[in-house]
Amino acid sequence: MSGQTLQCAYCGAALPIAFYGVDAWRVGSSFVCNEFCADGFSPSISEVKATLEAKRDSNEFRSLSL
Numbered sequence: 001m002s003g004q005t006l007q008c009a010y011c012g013a014a015l016p017i018a019f020y021g022v023d024a025w026r027v028g029s030s031f032v033c034n035e036f037c038a039d040g041f042s043p044s045i046s047e048v049k050a051t052l053e054a055k056r057d058s059n060e061f062r063s064l065s066l
């Protein structure tokens, strides 16, 4: 789990880690690498966010049912 890397929610590029955290733009609850990705990512944020939440919910349900 410690090797987890953040990726741009729009283009998928790895986000650089700075000493204070992740050097990235934040759009809602997601991160993108620059203002251009933020601009392109914004219109579909609700769709992507819903997908991520659905995935997380199904994972929790699986671990609970074990």
Ligand SMILES: [Zn+2]
Binding pocket: 008, 009, 010, 011, 012, 013, 032, 033, 034, 037
């Ligand atoms: Zn990007």
